Amino acid sequence: MASIGIKGEVYNIRFRYQGSEFKKSLKTRDIAAAKAALHIVEVAIHRLLTGQVVVPPGVEAGDFILSGGTLTEPEEPRIKAVPKPSTAQLTVDYLNSQKQLQAPSYHSSQALHIRHLLKFIGQKADQPCDRVCFRDLDRYLLSRLETRHPNTAERERITLMQLYRWAARQGHVESSPAALLTRIKGGTERPPFRTIQEIERLLSRGGLTEAEEMGLWECLYISPSEIAQLLCVVRTNAKVDYSYLLHAIPAYTGMRRGEVLRLRWEDIDLVDGFVYARSRKQSRRISETVRRIDLHPDLRAELTSWQTRQSRGRLVIGEPDATEPISPDRANRCFWSPMRGTPWCLDNGKDWFKVTFHTYRHSFASNLAAVGIDQRIIDEFMGHTTEAMRKRYRHLFPQHRRTAIESLKFGVEKTNG
Numbered sequence: 001m002a003s004i005g006i007k008g009e010v011y012n013i014r015f016r017y018q019g020s021e022f023k024k025s026l027k028t029r030d031i032a033a034a035k036a037a038l039h040i041v042e043v044a045i046h047r048l049l050t051g052q053v054v055v056p057p058g059v060e061a062g063d064f065i066l067s068g069g070t071l072t073e074p075e076e077p078r079i080k081a082v083p084k085p086s087t088a089q090l091t092v093d094y095l096n097s098q099k100q101l102q103a104p105s106y107h108s109s110q111a112l113h114i115r116h117l118l119k120f121i122g123q124k125a126d127q128p129c130d131r132v133c134f135r136d137l138d139r140y141l142l143s144r145l146e147t148r149h150p151n152t153a154e155r156e157r158i159t160l161m162q163l164y165r166w167a168a169r170q171g172h173v174e175s176s177p178a179a180l181l182t183r184i185k186g187g188t189e190r191p192p193f194r195t196i197q198e199i200e201r202l203l204s205r206g207g208l209t210e211a212e213e214m215g216l217w218e219c220l221y222i223s224p225s226e227i228a229q230l231l232c233v234v235r236t237n238a239k240v241d242y243s244y245l246l247h248a249i250p251a252y253t254g255m256r257r258g259e260v261l262r263l264r265w266e267d268i269d270l271v272d273g274f275v276y277a278r279s280r281k282q283s284r285r286i287s288e289t290v291r292r293i294d295l296h297p298d299l300r301a302e303l304t305s306w307q308t309r310q311s312r313g314r315l316v317i318g319e320p321d322a323t324e325p326i327s328p329d330r331a332n333r334c335f336w337s338p339m340r341g342t343p344w345c346l347d348n349g350k351d352w353f354k355v356t357f358h359t360y361r362h363s364f365a366s367n368l369a370a371v372g373i374d375q376r377i378i379d380e381f382m383g384h385t386t387e388a389m390r391k392r393y394r395h396l397f398p399q400h401r402r403t404a405i406e407s408l409k410f411g412v413e414k415t416n417g
Helices: 031-049 061-066 087-098 104-126 134-145 150-169 196-204 210-217 224-237 243-253 257-262 297-309 328-339 357-370 375-382 387-394 398-406
Strands: 002-007 010-017 020-025 274-279 289-294 345-347
Touching: 002 031, 010 031, 010 061, 020 061, 031 061, 087 104, 087 150, 104 134, 104 150, 134 150, 196 210, 224 243, 224 328, 224 357, 243 257, 243 297, 243 328, 243 357, 257 274, 257 328, 257 357, 289 375, 357 375
Parallel strands: none
Antiparallel strands: 002 010, 010 020, 274 289
């Protein structure tokens, strides 16, 4: 009347009653328990056939028999557990969900932070996402602090907080393992901007890790003459027609990469000579800030020539008729390519270069300060310059500080001896 079988390592039972066949899992790996269940099922079928018991209304016959004739109410329907996505898949789903809600630059930063996390946790990235615990995330941030500035590690902590807050809302984890991560304070002030010569002198002494060396190059400031030399190199080596503008626009305006990529022709007034920079810094996807920057005559001439050659399209940088800006990855490749094989490249294989988009931004502020431009005008051009940022480039002009000191006349008589 009944028989037991095995699927995987779990026993099941088959039996027939009133022309219907039933197959039920015994939820056991023990053969003795399976044989006992077989006996109970056979006894229950016998009692039904002899009229000793009847199946209660609403109760499924197979469940009643499996219970040994004791089930009096229908069993609650079993909700099949939905498998948890892996941490790697979780991060893909999160980034896709945020793509239209975050500024492209902020979204790219979060994607970079997440790649670092997946590399750190190794095999756990392919395991169910609830396997990652607070200890994993805490150890990850501590490891980042060993090679990164505290401000950078704090931004990575914020990414983890947002990722797991989203995961908890989606039901992938019961609670966020990142909720108790301690805020990372900025620690020491960020290092000041330095000239190429200053950085090379520090490197020549040796004893620095690769991360420390790259940290120095991230603080590079280049003078107008050095910018002119670099722009000549880019113009000569550029294989993509808009590569030169990817350098020239931030060099002459201090605009961020995202602002350059979103720049539209209606943001540029070539007659009166100014450009509007539209900022979606960090997570300000909907509300954007706009600031006006005067156009340098050289850049106005470049843009005028480029507008003539690019006869169609709304975006300044990109292919004709494109409706969306080029991706940050594409922008980086077009930005780096002309510098490969030149002294501006540190390592082709690792895509390490002396100059980034942001090098032009803080060089722009520094060069304006060097010629005595009012700080309020610099702030207006830059958009959000803080006192901490100003302190990073003021030291670059000791001659101005020395002049200020020497302007004080105390009239103290010199003594002999």
